[in-house]
Amino acid sequence: MVDFEIRLQEYCSLVEKELYNILNRKDSKKQVLFDAMNYSVGAGGKRIRPVLLLEFNRICGGDVRSALPFACAMEMIHTYSLIHDDLPCMDDDDMRRGKPSCHKAFGEANALLAGDALLNLAFETMLSSESNINSELKLKAAAVIGNFSGAEGMIGGQVIDLQNEGKEISEELLLTLYRDKTAALLRAASTAGVILAGGDQTKIEAADRFAEKIGLAFQIIDDILDCVGDASLLGKPIGSDEKNNKTTYVSFHGIEGAKADALRLTTEAVAALDAFEDKTFLTQLSDYLCTRKM
Amino acid sequence: MVDFEIRLQEYCSLVEKELYNILNRKDSKKQVLFDAMNYSVGAGGKRIRPVLLLEFNRICGGDVRSALPFACAMEMIHTYSLIHDDLPCMDDDDMRRGKPSCHKAFGEANALLAGDALLNLAFETMLSSESNINSELKLKAAAVIGNFSGAEGMIGGQVIDLQNEGKEISEELLLTLYRDKTAALLRAASTAGVILAGGDQTKIEAADRFAEKIGLAFQIIDDILDCVGDASLLGKPIGSDEKNNKTTYVSFHGIEGAKADALRLTTEAVAALDAFEDKTFLTQLSDYLCTRKM
Numbered sequence: 001m002v003d004f005e006i007r008l009q010e011y012c013s014l015v016e017k018e019l020y021n022i023l024n025r026k027d028s029k030k031q032v033l034f035d036a037m038n039y040s041v042g043a044g045g046k047r048i049r050p051v052l053l054l055e056f057n058r059i060c061g062g063d064v065r066s067a068l069p070f071a072c073a074m075e076m077i078h079t080y081s082l083i084h085d086d087l088p089c090m091d092d093d094d095m096r097r098g099k100p101s102c103h104k105a106f107g108e109a110n111a112l113l114a115g116d117a118l119l120n121l122a123f124e125t126m127l128s129s130e131s132n133i134n135s136e137l138k139l140k141a142a143a144v145i146g147n148f149s150g151a152e153g154m155i156g157g158q159v160i161d162l163q164n165e166g167k168e169i170s171e172e173l174l175l176t177l178y179r180d181k182t183a184a185l186l187r188a189a190s191t192a193g194v195i196l197a198g199g200d201q202t203k204i205e206a207a208d209r210f211a212e213k214i215g216l217a218f219q220i221i222d223d224i225l226d227c228v229g230d231a232s233l234l235g236k237p238i239g240s241d242e243k244n245n246k247t248t249y250v251s252f253h254g255i256e257g258a259k260a261d262a263l264r265l266t267t268e269a270v271a272a273l274d275a276f277e278d279k280t281f282l283t284q285l286s287d288y289l290c291t292r293k294m
Numbered sequence: 295m296v297d298f299e300i301r302l303q304e305y306c307s308l309v310e311k312e313l314y315n316i317l318n319r320k321d322s323k324k325q326v327l328f329d330a331m332n333y334s335v336g337a338g339g340k341r342i343r344p345v346l347l348l349e350f351n352r353i354c355g356g357d358v359r360s361a362l363p364f365a366c367a368m369e370m371i372h373t374y375s376l377i378h379d380d381l382p383c384m385d386d387d388d389m390r391r392g393k394p395s396c397h398k399a400f401g402e403a404n405a406l407l408a409g410d411a412l413l414n415l416a417f418e419t420m421l422s423s424e425s426n427i428n429s430e431l432k433l434k435a436a437a438v439i440g441n442f443s444g445a446e447g448m449i450g451g452q453v454i455d456l457q458n459e460g461k462e463i464s465e466e467l468l469l470t471l472y473r474d475k476t477a478a479l480l481r482a483a484s485t486a487g488v489i490l491a492g493g494d495q496t497k498i499e500a501a502d503r504f505a506e507k508i509g510l511a512f513q514i515i516d517d518i519l520d521c522v523g524d525a526s527l528l529g530k531p532i533g534s535d536e537k538n539n540k541t542t543y544v545s546f547h548g549i550e551g552a553k554a555d556a557l558r559l560t561t562e563a564v565a566a567l568d569a570f571e572d573k574t575f576l577t578q579l580s581d582y583l584c585t586r587k588m
Contacts, residue, residue, distance in 0.1 A: 025445075029470060030453040033445055084410060087383075089402035108383035109456050112406070113449055116378060119410065120444035123417045127437035135429035143421035150414035151319075151327055155407055159324040162403050176323060 004284040008051065011071075014064065015050040016042075018072050022125060036106040036114035037121075041079050043097045048289065049074035049185055053193040055285070056207050059278045062197030066131035070141060070196060073122035074189045077149050080118035081185075083111050085158065119149075133196055141192040148188035157181030166245070171252045175216070178249075183215025206275030210282070213269035217290045220262040223248035224255055266290040298578040302345065305365075308358065309344040310336075312366050316419060330400040330408035331415075335373045337391045342583065343368035343479055347487040349579070350501050353572045356491030360425035364435060364490060367416035368483045371443050374412035375479075377405050379452065413443075427490055435486040442482035451475030460539070465546045469510070472543075477509025500569035504576070507563035511584045514556040517542035518549055560584040 019041055025034045050071035057067040086093040086101040087108060094104050103111035126142040147153060157180025164173065190211035194203045227250045250258050270286050273279035313335055319328045344365035351361040380387040380395040381402060388398050397405035420436040441447060451474025458467065484505035488497045521544045544552050564580050567573035 027450075029467065030445070030450045030457070032457065033450065033453040037445070080410075084406060087406065089381075089406060110453070112378060112381065112383060113453055113456075115410075116374075116413065117445040117449045119413055120440060120449060124437060124440035124444055127433055127440055135433050139421055139429050139433060143418060146414060146418035146421055150418055151324070151331070151411040155411045155414060156321075156324045156327065159327040159404070159407055162407075163324070163326065173323065 004281060004288070007055075007281055008285070008288075011051045011054050012047045014054070014068060015047050015071055015075060018068050019075060022072060022121070032106060032110050033114060033117060036102055036110050037118055039105060040083050040096075040102045040114065041076065041118070043099055045075075045078075045097065047075060049078055049189040051285070052186060052211065052282075053189040053196075055281050056190050056193030056199075057197045059276045059282075060194050060197035060199035060203060062193070063132070066129075066133045067193065067196050069125045069129035069131070070145070070192055071189075073126045073142075073145065074185065074192075076118045076122040076125070077145070077154075077188075078185055080115040080122070081149075081154060081158070083115040083118070087111060090158075090162070137196055137198060141195040144195060145188045145192050148184040148191075153180055153184035153188070157184060167247075169247050174247060174249065174252070178216055178219040179212065182219045183212045186211040186215045186218075203275050206272045210269045210272040213265045213272065214286055214289065217262045217265035217269065220249045220258050220265070221290060223250050224258050224262070227255065262290060298575060298582070301349075301575055302579070302582075305345045305348050306341045308348070308362060309341050309365055309369060312362050313369060316366060316415070326400060326404050327408060327411060330396055330404050331412055333399060334377050334390075334396045334408065335370065335412070337393055339369075339372075339391065341369060343372055343483040345579070346480060346505065346576075347483040347490075349575055350484050350487030350493075351491045353570050353576075354488050354491035354493035354497060356487070357426070360423075360427045361487065361490050363419045363423035363425070364439070364486055365483075367420045367436075367439065368479065368486075370412045370416040370419070371439070371448075371482075372479055374409040374416070375443075375448060375452070377409040377412070381405060384452075384456070431490055431492060435489040438489060439482045439486050442478040442485075447474055447478035447482070451478065461541075463541050468541060468543065468546075472510055472513040473506065476513045477506045480505040480509045480512075497569050500566045504563045504566040507559045507566065508580055508583065511556045511559035511563065514543045514552050514559070515584060517544050518552050518556070521549065556584060 023034065023038045023041055027034065053071045053074055054064055054067055058064060082096060083102045085091050086096055087103055093101050095101060099105070101111075102114060106114065123142065123146070126138065126145070129138070131138075149155070157177055160173065160177045161181060164177075169177075187208050190207040191204050194207045199207075227248065249261070253261060266286055270279075270283050273282055276282075317328065317332045317335055321328065347365045347368055348358055348361055352358060376390060377396045379385050380390055381397055387395050389395060393399070395405075396408060400408065417436065417440070420432065420439070423432070425432075443449070451471055454467065454471045455475060458471075463471075481502050484501040485498050488501045493501075521542065543555070547555060560580050564573075564577050567576050570576075
């Protein structure tokens with residue numbers, strides 16, 4: 001477990017330094033843009049997507065330095081989606097990670113543009129990265145990331161979420177939403193990591209399966225934590241209510257059923273790692289992500 | 295001139311068909327997203343950026359079919375920027391090209407996400423395009439487009455515009471704004487066209503010079519037209535006022551000075567075309583863009 005913590009810390013520190021290098025720009029004419037981008041990217045977070053990309057890359061024989069621009073791109077895409085999600089016309093959240101959200105700190109227009117600029121910069125960073133990875137693989141990895149973060153992936157999930165706000169939805173639609181909104185970027189990071197290292201189709205698919213299951217488990221655990229938190233806050237028996245009357249996984253399966261399914265999904269995720277020789281870190285990461293507070 | 299009109303029409307029709315192919319998706323769970331994207335991309339416009347890309351590509355020996363995904367990407371980037379520009383937190387425009395703007399037709403959140411999805415799809419389209427263009431050149435062209443459309447290009451220009459709303463600005467800052475907000479995407483399209491065809495550095499730089507000068511001329515002419523329109527509307531002598539008290543090129547040089555500079559810039563743009571063997575179409579395009587109503 002000590003090795004796990006050290007490697008996790010190493011990855012995070014590499015990513016944060018590189019993000020700082022990419023984003024720390026000075027231009028008095030548009031300083032507010034860079035400040036807003038930096039503010040949100042620097043606001044913390046577990047850097048799970050970059051970590052997944054770097055580790056899948058490493059266990060497939062890739063070079064961490066070459067994969068780093070892609071890892072940073074994943075974090076920029078994740079951050080832009082949070083900035084736009086927080087805007088008044090979306091979730092209207094004033095706070096994010098214990099700090100005022102981007103539009104509260106910099107105004108709506110600047111937050112909108114900082115989000116746009118981060119999405120754009122994510123692609124710029126991948127496309128202009130100098131490394132010994134061949135161009136074919138760079139193109140393929142960036143295309144996969146683009147696909148998972150776009151209309152057929154994460155953005156599609158945001159739309160489904162919006163369309164169904166306050167409505168009762170079917171379990172099937174809920175799972176589609178989780179797959180698109182949460183799992184898509186994890187799948188992007190994991191498969192891109194394998195692709196950049198030249199991993200074969202079997203490994204790409206295994207990484208994809210791992211990330212999809214971890215994403216679902218992760219989201220179900222979020223639902224459980226929300227529900228437990230809310231219930232204890234309101235003095236209600238646990239499992240009797242859902243946050244803001246929102247349909248969640250707990251609505252369909254109750255707390256205990258949801259717990260069992262999250263554990264099953266985590267086990268299935270770990271099983272998908274059999275395609276790789278060195279699965280120690282990712283197994284521990286799954287544990288770290290999916291057994292918090294359960 | 296007949297040949298010019300025919301080729302222009304051919305390019306536009308190719309681009310519009312391909313955009314339709316890319317965007318005409320059916321998915322009942324998120325249909326509103328595709329509808330909003332289609333609505334704005336299909337709302338018309340002169341398709342100048344795709345046309346520039348395709349023509350620069352052609353005169354450097356490129357194949358129009360292979361360059362088409364990049365041409366469509368340029369139009370998607372341009373359209374996303376208009377959708378976000380029209381949002382209430384930005385310019386708050388209810389109308390665009392004679393139709394309700396995207397957020398008026400589909401709501402703010404959907405317009406925001408349709409813009410995000412178009413930017414994302416622009417990169418997806420470039421990165422996953424199947425063609426005989428080698429991966430190195432595709433990467434380089436997409437990176438150049440990313441650079442011109444991002445924080446150092448178009449988005450930077452939008453921020454400078456916002457920061458200085460209602461303020462008196464220097465001529466230097468006005469020109470920076472025009473270079474970033476208007477010329478950047480024209481430069482992206484023109485240089486990417488050359489790059490995709492394998493054109494050398496001299497040609498890339500000539501295309502860049504052409505597009506920068508055309509972009510500035512274009513923006514100055516817009517200023518003149520706004521000013522003339524406003525003045526005649528208000529019964530004031532032409533040249534005595536600027537739209538919404540906004541500092542424009544006319545504020546510094548008057549109508550006649552602005553006209554002279556727009557003509558000079560157009561002439562300089564056309565001179566940059568000497569680097570290319572076949573400059574007929576682009577010369578006529580410059581004329582078409584820069585002598586309207588002057």
